[in-house]
Amino acid sequence: MKTRDRILDVSLRLFNEEGEAHTTTIDIANELDISPGNLYYHFKGKDQIIAELFEQFQLALGQTLKAPVEQPLHQVFDSVEDNWYYLYVVLEELYQYRFLYHNLDDLLRRYPKLKRSFRRLIDGKREALTAIIESVLEDASRPPTQVQLSALIENMTLQLTYWLNYDRLLHDEQDAEMSIHQGVLQLLTMVAPYLGEDQIDFYRQCEAIFEGMLKAKK
Amino acid sequence: MKTRDRILDVSLRLFNEEGEAHTTTIDIANELDISPGNLYYHFKGKDQIIAELFEQFQLALGQTLKAPVEQPLHQVFDSVEDNWYYLYVVLEELYQYRFLYHNLDDLLRRYPKLKRSFRRLIDGKREALTAIIESVLEDASRPPTQVQLSALIENMTLQLTYWLNYDRLLHDEQDAEMSIHQGVLQLLTMVAPYLGEDQIDFYRQCEAIFEGMLKAKK
DNA sequence: GTCTATATTTAGATAGAC
DNA sequence: GTCTATCTAAATATAGAC
Secondary structure, eight states: OOHHHHHHHHHHHHHHHHOTTTOOHHHHHHHHTOOHHHHHHHOSSHHHHHHHHHHHHHHHHHHHHHHHHHSOTTTSSOSHHHHHHHHHHHHHHHHHTTHHHHTHHHHHHHOTTHHHHHHHHHHHHHHHHHHHHHHHTTTOSSOOOHHHHHHHHHHHHHHHHHHHHHHHHHSTTOOHHHHHHHHHHHHHHHHGGGGGGGHHHHHHHHHHHHHHHHHHHO | OOHHHHHHHHHHHHHHHHOTTTOOHHHHHHHHTOOHHHHHHHOSOHHHHHHHHHHHHHHHHHHHHHHHHHSOTTTSSOSHHHHHHHHHHHHHHHHHTTHHHHTHHHHHHHOTTHHHHHHHHHHHHHHHHHHHHHHHTTTOSSOOOHHHHHHHHHHHHHHHHHHHHHHHHHSTTOOHHHHHHHHHHHHHHHHGGGGGGGHHHHHHHHHHHHHHHHHHHO
16 A cells, blocks of 8 residues: 555544544654655645545545435335435445544635535535435325425435534544434434324334344444 | 623634634734733633633523523413524524534543533533423324434434534525524424424414514514 | 655743833 | 733644665
8 A cells, every 4th residue: 555545544544533633744644654754745735635535525425425316216215224224324424534524614714615515515415315305205194395395404414414523522432333323313213204104114114223233233 | 891801702703703723812912902911911821711701601501591491381482482582592692602613623622621511501402402392292283202202302402503503514604693593493393293283383483483584684 | 755854833821021 | 901022832844865
């Protein structure tokens, strides 16, 4: 593995674990057992490292968010399990690059260009969630009004953006997998009340998946 | 107004507007037309300023969050308008000290003792929301299950914590009052589907309040 | 590509006169 | 209480040898 890539890998890990603001170029170099001078040979500075990590993040998440919009409905996302799995993947990608959200205000002040990209990703989330919700609610017994639907989507988009921050605030050092599963459960709960008669069945499935995950951990 | 209090006031404003990480003691002194030395006569440093601002925040919000728990049910919080107004006040207090949430990760790393307090405030939000929801849903035609109820409360607590961050990410420089009103609308929308027959009426009221606020602005 | 040594910048903080 | 002048510490970044 090339030094350049090792720098990116270790930077991502340290940013996530120790905080980006608190991680210096020296820390990264030390962790890799290389000199600061060497690090500056590969990257102009911390800024460039962050820019490249963000690029990775944007590409990966952007791809993932397109899936439910482009897939023909009811071909892939037709069961609770499918949606569960999909949301799990999205949250996992957010988790991998979670440092980006931990001090977002400062990050966007230092790199104002990222703002556009963050907003595009939010748009992507909104579109993905809309596709999923429309598919799930297609034969809902008590469908939401138009106002309710758009507020529901917005609440889910916010939840998908800040769940990991919220969970971390409540219990730091929480197991990542658990945290993500719970995030998915919280998201799907928002949809549940619209499902009417199927509601009990829907919940049984959600809980079954959640408990299945719990067992798989042990 | 004493210099000490002016320092606190200006610091709060600069932290909110320019970002805490980006605001130095020199900036604060300049804004007040006093010398850095003078600032350090009144406060040991930036840390102490932040600590006192947080203390103010905690006291104010903590008080507010107790209200719905301590009030006899159906005495104060018995109409949509009452709840709307209450949630508006809570969000406004969060807005006044919004800098605390803008780089929360870094803040908690530098002042680890604040973590306990933040969690207590979250608990306070959860309890306040529980009291409100129970009162609102008391004669709901389609009450949530126990699982749904606790997930609903948790989603609302998260929303109450991160709505201002989310809204700022979407449209910076947004009018504060509008942002807060929309946050309240988003929160109450989460409860709507459980209201059944009253649902349409509930929404009409919410929208009426929202539009009333819009007009009042002009 | 990698190292050592050093320069630059900036924020945080203090000393001592008035 | 307030000022001027100055110090310290830490992070970013560069120069030049190997």
